[in-house]
Amino acid sequence: MIHGYPGQHQSDEEVLGKAYDRRLMGRLIRYLLPYKLLVVISLVTILVVSALQLAEPYLTKIAIDRYIIPKDSSGLLRIALLFLGVLTLGFLLRYLQIHVMQLTAQKVMYDMRTEIFGHLQQMSVSFFDRNPVGRLMTRLTNDVEVLSEMLSSGVVTILADLFTLIGIVIVMLLLNFKLALVSFSVLPLLVWVTFLFRQRVREAYRAVRLRIARINAFLQENIVGMSIVQIFNREERNFAKFRHLNQDHLEARLRSLFYGAVFHPTVEVIGSAGVALIVWYGGAQVLKGALTFGALVAFIQYVNRFFQPIRDLSEKYNVMQAAMASSERIFKLLDTEPEIKDPPHPVPMETIRGEIEFRNVWFAYGDENYVLRDVSFHIGPGEKVAFVGLTGAGKTSIINLLARFYDVSKGEILIDGVNIRDMAQRQLRQHLGIVLxxxxxxxxxxxxxxxxxxxxxxxxxxxxxAQYVNVDSFVRRLPNGYQEDVQERGGVLSAGQRQLLAFARALAFDPKILILDEATSSVDTETEMLIQDALAKLLRGRTSIIIAHRLSTIKNVNRIIVLHKGRIREIGSHEELLEKGGIYYRLYQLQYQSQERSSAEVRC
Known part of the structure; x- marks a missing residue:
């Protein structure tokens, strides 16, 4: 019995990441290089805004010591206007900085998504066999969005806070060295609490991410398989399992919130203790005349500003950790090399005759369990060949190899005498038309x-x-004709109409080689006649490989190749193979004879 939940194997991928990784950050910075000017503008504005924030308490000190206590109203008005100017300038620069960094983050996000999508376009089909669509979608959407948040707020806020903290320490030491040391006496306790919080919140964050991954995996599996869930009456069981997963996530989330709820007031208390020490020691210094009242007020303001960034640490830590996790996954994807690559100097094949040869081809999907074994055949230009065989005989693998979705394990495939490995993939597929x-x-x-x-x-x-392959008649009946929206996966069209549309697509591209995997779905008699007529037109003058399911198609090809357990067992025409009484004869008895009787009944 297998224990655990659907998607649990994804847990390591979902919870990777430190709050800061120098290697990953170095790679992320490369995406900022095209926007150096914007980054410089943002950094300069951060420095100026931090300096303006440092000036505000100092202006308060000047106002108290020089104008309020001496009762100089004219000077007080000037300092008030200056204070207002500092606030206004700080507002404008902060707006500029936020706008510039958001713009930069969006540009980086655009570049990264473009790079990821371009990389996915180059990946081999085997890559998509191993990687679920949902996971790849997450890379392009959620993970890139997390990095955008880090660039626009996380890193920038941390830099601004760092400049502010350093500035506050310097100003406080310059104002009164002893009072500054008294203020900093609470820092060891603050460092210990922060370190403890960082350890606890990291584990809590990992737990939350893991449980979210489990919920997402379960939801995706349950929704996709809803018909199976309902037909086997599993609603209550699945609901109970989801409730358990949801409860597990709730508990993990509450633990995470608990650490945040404890950390914020703890920092507040430590900050208040620092203020109390300033009031106690600084007040005594004021009474002795060793410190001005304005300096004492400024110190209290500086200490409050000093602790504000630390109070926000939990939020910034989560942003940074999520960003490192996302960047780890994105770079892992971008570092994955395509398994099938073009040769350094591909053979130019602008035009072809359409000759195909499989020469001693062996093929396995990733292991030694070969699905094709020593397959050899030759198809001349314009020849039509049908492949038949039981499920798993290797028919679809023939298509995959010819289109070079996969590479052969042994042997070679030639088009016009040229190994397809020596051709550019784009040019090879330009000569192929595939209807699945x-x-x-x-x-x-x-x-x-x-x-x-x-x-x-x-x-x-x-x-x-469309007219040539009998598509035009039904398209004209659609409300918007050729501009009618077919919706996702052609939901507004029938199976037969979709197949005819695929024929029109293949014909429009006019390939020299046509690969057809006939549909097994049943269609009405009229549509069947349209499909057969369109198919005859589509195959005319082209080298054709057909995985045949219709007897009418099989009878009209030049040769039939019978595959069984990955090997070619018989080759010949329909009549020749029936006379042999071998594998094809048995397939005919099982699959095709009923079609012949049905066709006869229709003709009658």
Whole structure:
């Protein structure tokens, strides 16, 4: 019995990260290099704002000592106006700094998302076999957003606080060295409390992240499999499991909140103790005449400002830790090399005749369990070949290898006598048209799904292709014709209409080699006739590899290759293979004979 929860294997990935990692921060800084001017402007404004904040208590000291106590109203007005000017300038500079850093963070986020998406576009299909879509989506969205928050607020706030703290320490020492030392006497206790808090909150943060990962994984699995949940009446069990996961997350979150709730008032008490020491010692100095009353007030203000950044430490710590975790995952993705790469000097193949040869091909999906074993065949230009066999015989692997979604384990695949490993992937696939069983349609219009953003295909060519393969008739009946939104995965179209649309797409790109994995889904008789007519037109004049499920298709090809357990067992025409009475004959009895009877009934 397997214990644990769905998605628990993701826990290590979800909770990685320190509050600061010099290696990761170094890589993140590279993304700021194109925006050096903006960063410099932000840093300068941080320094000026910090200096202005330091000036405010000092202006209070001057106002009290020079104008309030001596009762100089004219001088008091001047210092008040100066104080107002400092506040106004600080407001404007703070606005500028926040705007500049937010702008920089958004630009960095744009660059990073573009880089990640471009990198994903280059990855091999095997990479997507190993990495769930949800995880990759998280890299592009949540993780990049977390880094944006760190750049726009986390790092900037920490730098501003650091400058302010250093400035306060210097000013206090210059104002009164002994009183400053008395104020700093509470710092050892503050350092110990902060260190203790950092340890506790890090563990609490990890626990929360882990439980969120478990909830997300369970929700995704449960929602995707809702039909199975309902048909097997698992609603109550799944609800109980979710309630347990949710309760676990609640407890972890409350522990995290508890540490924050304790830390804030603790820092407040320590800060108040520092103020009390200033009032006690500084007040005595004022009574002795060794310290002015204005300096005492300024010291109290400085101490309050000193402890404010430390009170906000918990929030900043969480931002930084989340950012380091996100950057770790993003850079791990960006450092993953594509398994299939173009050769340094690819053979140019601008045009091809369409000759295909598999020469002693062996292939396994990542291990020694070969799905293709010593497969060899030759297909001449314009020849139509059907592959048949039971599920798992290796038919789909033939398609994957020819399109170079995967590389062969042994042997070689040649097009016009050139090994496809010596060709650029883009140029290879430019000559291939693939129509799969499960037709994938993007959100967008019918025309967009035929053209796929290819500028060289005009609207007239799109419509001509659609008319040729019997798509135009049903498209014209749609409310917006070729501009009708097919919605996600073509939800507004039937299975037969989606297949015809895929034929139009393949025809519009006019490939020299066509690969067709016939749909097994049943369609009505009229649609079946349209599909067969469109298929005959689509195959005309092209080298064609067909994973055949329809008897009518099999009868119209030049040769049939029978695969069984990864090996080629029989080759011949429909009639020749039936006469042999071998594997194909048995497949015909199991799968195709009923189709022949159905076709005869329809003709009658």
């Amino acid at each position: 069983q499960d037709v994938f349609l993007f959100s967008g219009s019918v025309e967009d799904n035929i053209r796929l953003g290819e500028g060289r295909i005009s609207s007239k060519q799109v419509e001509a292709a």
